[in-house]
Amino acid sequence: MKKVVTSAIIFIISIILYISPVHAYGFNLGVETSNDVIVKGGTLTITVSTKNFDFGSQGIDACTGVIEYSTDVFEEITTSDIEGKNGWTISYNKGKILCVPSSGYITEEGDLFSITFKVKDNAPMEETQIAVKDFLINDAASGERITTEDVIKKVSVKSISSNVYKFEGSNIVGIKPGTKVETFKSNIIGTGIQVFNQSGTELTTGQIVGTGMTMKSGSETYTLIISGDLNGDGQVSATDLSKIKQHLIELRLLEGAYLEAADVDDDENVTITDLSRIRKAMFGEIEL
Numbered sequence: 547m548k549k550v551v552t553s554a555i556i557f558i559i560s561i562i563l564y565i566s567p568v569h570a571y572g573f574n575l576g577v578e579t580s581n582d583v584i585v586k587g588g589t590l591t592i593t594v595s596t597k598n599f600d601f602g603s604q605g606i607d608a609c610t611g612v613i614e615y616s617t618d619v620f621e622e623i624t625t626s627d628i629e630g631k632n633g634w635t636i637s638y639n640k641g642k643i644l645c646v647p648s649s650g651y652i653t654e655e656g657d658l659f660s661i662t663f664k665v666k667d668n669a670p671m672e673e674t675q676i677a678v679k680d681f682l683i684n685d686a687a688s689g690e691r692i693t694t695e696d697v698i699k700k701v702s703v704k705s706i707s708s709n710v711y712k713f714e715g716s717n718i719v720g721i722k723p724g725t726k727v728e729t730f731k732s733n734i735i736g737t738g739i740q741v742f743n744q745s746g747t748e749l750t751t752g753q754i755v756g757t758g759m760t761m762k763s764g765s766e767t768y769t770l771i772i773s774g775d776l777n778g779d780g781q782v783s784a785t786d787l788s789k790i791k792q793h794l795i796e797l798r799l800l801e802g803a804y805l806e807a808a809d810v811d812d813d814e815n816v817t818i819t820d821l822s823r824i825r826k827a828m829f830g831e832i833e834l
Contacts, residue, residue, distance in 0.1 A: 583713035599655030706736030
């Protein structure tokens with residue numbers, strides 16, 4: 547009888563182990579660019595990070611990957627162009643990158659490193675891309691090597707750019723409410739910069755740039771997006787709060803640049819969270 551019971555117990559345990567889910571370690575690779583528009587002779591910074599980090603008790607103790615980019619557009623990157631983040635030390639050679647903790651193990655998700663690319667003075671005016679690929683991370687506890695999907699970031703070489711604002715297609719975002727036109731122009735890299743209001747009149751010194759206004763440089767035209775400015779006057783006021791309220795109840799929907807300006811938390815949706823932030827900005831509790 548004991549032998550039968552023991553066999554039954556072993557059988558049950560075997561079934562439990564068989565049906566128990568196997569824990570899958572892993573991560574996603576995050577790549578952020580300082581801009582999606584670059585200018586000849588300028589720079590572009592990318593930051594590479596781990597996201598949705600899920601590893602064993604010890605964490606990770608190494609990762610490797612490959613950086614691919616056009617040498618027609620960018621100067622060749624060297625170790626001096628790369629900065630390790632959050633305790634990571636970096637080794638680099640001809641596109642291959644190795645990340646190792648300066649001490650112990652890395653147990654939390656976060657930035658791995660940033661790279662500053664130098665744009666050639668004779669870079670062609672075209673779209674180019676930077677690929678972060680073949681990334682593999684080693685789990686210190688299990689010794690398991692985990693890979694993730696490649697990430698490709700596209701950027702365009704233009705005659706103008708900015709280290710303060712971000713170009714998103716035909717829009718310029720990241721402009722703070724209350725920005726005067728001379729301040730805005732000083733943050734643009736390029737020549738022949740003109741700013742026009744919604745009626746087509748060029749702004750002069752002391753005037754404030756607003757959502758829906760346009761910036762022109764040669765043949766290029768961009769629409770300005772000022773976070774929280776939903777009526778185009780460049781400020782955040784009770785009028786803007788009223789407009790987002792009407793949008794949320796679908797009484798009067800925002801469109802185009804004004805809809806973009808309402809998404810102050812940049813999650814690609816206009817919600818009560820955006821309303822809350824606009825309200826706080828109106829009372830001076832936060833800056834947008």
